[in-house]
Amino acid sequence: MIPEIGHFALMLAIALALVQGILPLVGAARGNTMLMGVARPAAFGHFTFVALAFACLAQSFLGNDFSVLYVAQHSNSQLPSYYRFAAIWGGHEGSLLLWTFILTVWTVAVTQFSKQLPQEMVARVVGVMGLISVGFLLFMLFTSNPFERLIPAAVDGRDLSPMLQDPGLVIHPPMLYMGYVGTSVAFAFAIAALLGGRLDATWARWSRPWTMVAWIFLTLGIMLGSWWAYYELGWGGWWFWDPVENASFMPWLVATALVHSLAVTEKRGAFKNWTVFLAIIGFSLSLLGTFLVRSGVLTSVHAFATDPKRGVFVLALLGIVIGSSLLLFAWRAPKVGLGGGFALVSRESLLLLNNVLLTVAAASVFLGTLYPLFMDALGFGKISVGPPYFDAVFGPIMAVAVFLMGAGPFARWKQADMSVMSKQLWMWLAASLVPAVIVWFAFDHWSVPIVGGVTLGFWSLLSALAYWVERMRESGGIGMAAKLRGMSRSSYGMLLAHAGIGVFILGVTFVKGYENSSEMRMRIDDTTTLGSYTFRFSDANEVSGPNYSAMRATIDVMQNGAKVTTLYPEKRIYNVQTMPMTEAAINSGVFRDLYVAIGEILANDEMVVRIQYKPMVDWIWIGCLFMALGGVLAMSDRRYRLSAQRQEPADAVTVAS
Amino acid sequence: MFKGILLGVLMALTVSQVYASEAQPVVEDVVLEKRVTAVSQELRCLVCQNQTIAESHAELAIDLKNQVREMLKQGKSQQEIVDYMVQRYGDFVLYRPQMKTRNWLLWFGPFVLLALALGVLFIKLRQRQKALVQQEAAPLSAEEHGRAALLLSGIDKGAQS
Numbered sequence: 001m002i003p004e005i006g007h008f009a010l011m012l013a014i015a016l017a018l019v020q021g022i023l024p025l026v027g028a029a030r031g032n033t034m035l036m037g038v039a040r041p042a043a044f045g046h047f048t049f050v051a052l053a054f055a056c057l058a059q060s061f062l063g064n065d066f067s068v069l070y071v072a073q074h075s076n077s078q079l080p081s082y083y084r085f086a087a088i089w090g091g092h093e094g095s096l097l098l099w100t101f102i103l104t105v106w107t108v109a110v111t112q113f114s115k116q117l118p119q120e121m122v123a124r125v126v127g128v129m130g131l132i133s134v135g136f137l138l139f140m141l142f143t144s145n146p147f148e149r150l151i152p153a154a155v156d157g158r159d160l161s162p163m164l165q166d167p168g169l170v171i172h173p174p175m176l177y178m179g180y181v182g183t184s185v186a187f188a189f190a191i192a193a194l195l196g197g198r199l200d201a202t203w204a205r206w207s208r209p210w211t212m213v214a215w216i217f218l219t220l221g222i223m224l225g226s227w228w229a230y231y232e233l234g235w236g237g238w239w240f241w242d243p244v245e246n247a248s249f250m251p252w253l254v255a256t257a258l259v260h261s262l263a264v265t266e267k268r269g270a271f272k273n274w275t276v277f278l279a280i281i282g283f284s285l286s287l288l289g290t291f292l293v294r295s296g297v298l299t300s301v302h303a304f305a306t307d308p309k310r311g312v313f314v315l316a317l318l319g320i321v322i323g324s325s326l327l328l329f330a331w332r333a334p335k336v337g338l339g340g341g342f343a344l345v346s347r348e349s350l351l352l353l354n355n356v357l358l359t360v361a362a363a364s365v366f367l368g369t370l371y372p373l374f375m376d377a378l379g380f381g382k383i384s385v386g387p388p389y390f391d392a393v394f395g396p397i398m399a400v401a402v403f404l405m406g407a408g409p410f411a412r413w414k415q416a417d418m419s420v421m422s423k424q425l426w427m428w429l430a431a432s433l434v435p436a437v438i439v440w441f442a443f444d445h446w447s448v449p450i451v452g453g454v455t456l457g458f459w460s461l462l463s464a465l466a467y468w469v470e471r472m473r474e475s476g477g478i479g480m481a482a483k484l485r486g487m488s489r490s491s492y493g494m495l496l497a498h499a500g501i502g503v504f505i506l507g508v509t510f511v512k513g514y515e516n517s518s519e520m521r522m523r524i525d526d527t528t529t530l531g532s533y534t535f536r537f538s539d540a541n542e543v544s545g546p547n548y549s550a551m552r553a554t555i556d557v558m559q560n561g562a563k564v565t566t567l568y569p570e571k572r573i574y575n576v577q578t579m580p581m582t583e584a585a586i587n588s589g590v591f592r593d594l595y596v597a598i599g600e601i602l603a604n605d606e607m608v609v610r611i612q613y614k615p616m617v618d619w620i621w622i623g624c625l626f627m628a629l630g631g632v633l634a635m636s637d638r639r640y641r642l643s644a645q646r647q648e649p650a651d652a653v654t655v656a657s
Numbered sequence: 658m659f660k661g662i663l664l665g666v667l668m669a670l671t672v673s674q675v676y677a678s679e680a681q682p683v684v685e686d687v688v689l690e691k692r693v694t695a696v697s698q699e700l701r702c703l704v705c706q707n708q709t710i711a712e713s714h715a716e717l718a719i720d721l722k723n724q725v726r727e728m729l730k731q732g733k734s735q736q737e738i739v740d741y742m743v744q745r746y747g748d749f750v751l752y753r754p755q756m757k758t759r760n761w762l763l764w765f766g767p768f769v770l771l772a773l774a775l776g777v778l779f780i781k782l783r784q785r786q787k788a789l790v791q792q793e794a795a796p797l798s799a800e801e802h803g804r805a806a807l808l809l810s811g812i813d814k815g816a817q818s
Binding site for chain 2: 394518526608
């Protein structure tokens with residue numbers, strides 16, 4: 001009964017999504033207040049029914065209803081209840097439902113936090129989001145119904161993949177989807193602005209905080225995914241340029257560009273077309289990412305052929321969304337005006353340069369991810385594009401972007417003086433070379449990427465510091481407190497995010513340059529050393545979890561005769577899928593992680609133990625946290641709360657009506 | 658079977674307590690192994706999801722790693738090993754796509770795009786400056802006069818809402 005209620009709720013939701021997607025848009029076009037007024041209640045109703053469907057699926061999982069095909073495929077009665085709940089998004093159908101659910105949450109958020117916005121704007125934004133939801137609900141109902149029955153019911157489920165049975169599954173996909181779907185708000189604002197012909201600074205200001213929230217969620221989602229891969233997969237990698245990772249990274253790069261170009265559009269009313277275009281591309285990449293990961297097309301183009309209905313639907317949906325928005329863009333965009341003027345060297349032009357670099361970087365990831373697909377589809381055979389390619393192509397492009405990132409804030413709006421900038425910056429640039437030189441001489445080996453990485457990492461940190469120092473010096477306030485308050489929250493946010501890039505780069509550079517590992521055969525009481533650490537294999541026990549049994553090793557770690565920690569790596573066998581899983585044990589520190597994993601269990605009571613020393617690896621995720629925190633600071637800036645009513649006549653003049 | 662091994666290990670462990678010693682590395686030659694890893698990191702484990710043979714513990718990966726080790730011992734260069742692997746398993750085994758005509762778009766595409774984008778940006782910025790200078794110089798057109806008047810009198814709906 002409950003699955004049928006869920007199924008029915010989805011049908012009602014689609015009806016309301018249609019209402020939400022059509023009436024407010026018609027109303028906005030005709031200036032009909034009553035039709036536009038439909039937006040809010042329709043969004044609420046739509047949200048309620050999708051939430052109901054989500055609750056029904058959750059109940060089917062928690063209640064072990066194996067007469068539901070999707071539940072039978074992705075759960076098991078032995079599975080702990082929190083994983084049964086998270087298993088909702090453990091597969092294709094449920095992920096789509098989560099996506100749609102989050103979309104309705106965003107829509108309701110827009111209706112709640114945009115009360116000061118003009119009614120047409122809200123009506124159009126909500127309408128566009130309704131139409132997106134229609135697409136997803138249709139896709140779900142026609143090709144991927146999570147409530148499909150399995151008759152006769154299975155006795156028990158096939159279980160969730162052991163790889164996914166981790167707290168990471170509970171939090172990573174919802175975070176990432178909040179980011180993915182969040183780009184739809186920026187997209188909806190852009191489409192609304194194109195429809196209404198109001199592509200001005202006010203539009204940029206409205207859409208900026210939403211874009212920022214989406215960007216924050218994307219950052220956190222990707223960070224969690226990387227961290228999860230690091231501790232769960234057992235080989236200590238944190239990023240593999242896997243298509244699934246790239247699918248989330250492309251929207252992030254474009255969203256990062258968008259956050260910056262919105263700044264130009266808001267402050268100077270310039271480059272609106274480009275900003276709108278980025279908003280469209282960002283959402284398109286989010287859509288593409290969702291489907292790339294979910295359709296199975298990545299493992300093989302032939303996955304498309306096995307279920308052509310899904311494939312065709314995906315292509316059609318992507319085609320309609322991207323095609324229609326680009327058509328609208330081509331039709332409306334040229335009508336909007338130029339905005340404020342600026343010189344060839346200025347904050348504006350540097351931000352645009354950053355946009356070009358970020359977009360090209362995203363394009364290189366796109367090319368690397370999809371090239372194997374194209375080659376295969378064209379009959380050139382299968383090829384692989386992996387880390388060596390991305391290191392060689394993506395790396396240099398981003399290096400230039402990071403260098404400019406440090407200098408950008410020093411450029412003044414409208415017109416910057418290169419000689420003043422270089423006077424302000426050369427000392428800091430020289431200072432960032434010092435650590436690189438030290439590394440060059442102090443460590444036993446070095447390479448161009450290491451020296452470059454250290455320089456860029458320190459450059460990001462020091463240039464942020466330099467900017468802060470400069471602003472404090474210029475500040476007119478008296479006393480330190482007044483000076484500190486004199487800088488806006490968004491400036492602090494920017495500094496924190498840019499410093500986060502530096503922290504991230506240092507982490508990546510050191511872990512890639514100086515990580516060390518050894519693979520040892522160990523028996524009880526054997527010891528081995530790696531660097532200055534001694535590892536003693538002191539015990540091994542059989543332990544059993546809720547749905548697995550495991551061999552747990554006890555490994556004491558010592559340094560200079562003093563005990564550092566005891567680690568308990570495990571080798572697990574899950575009862576249902578009988579897949580061996582390695583559970584690494586990690587001792588984290590500010591400057592290094594010790595990472596121990598059990599490999600093969602050999603004959604005559606030996607086992608292979610893989611020990612890794614990972615210098616500064618946690619800086620990678622701490623850097624991402626800094627970026628996200630910077631985003632939070634920036635969007636909490638008071639001007640986003642005060643300015644909704646304010647008009648800017650200078651911008652209004654440029655609006656084509 | 659796994660439980661059997663577990664038991665066996667546990668039983669054996671009680672006996673072996675006496676023989677505490679320095680653990681032996683899985684491979685004989687640790688220096689050679691660094692080179693094996695470097696080569697292995699460029700090669701794909703063909704039966705895995707998306708892993709290099711350096712990281713994978715699948716049978717095929719271990720087999721290929723042994724082959725890499727043997728060939729390095731014989732004094733073969735990295736290029737020779739890669740060529741051998743491609744000959745046997747096709748381009749799919751390589752994580753660094755070969756620099757050949759059909760991969761030119763992949764390798765040079767991003768840099769060509771970057772050059773084009775920078776060129777377009779420069780030209781656009783130039784055009785924009787010229788347009789702005791002209792805009793400032795030219796007197797307002799009749800239509801613009803009308804719009805400005807509307808704006809000033811506050812009737813323009815677009816600006817108000």
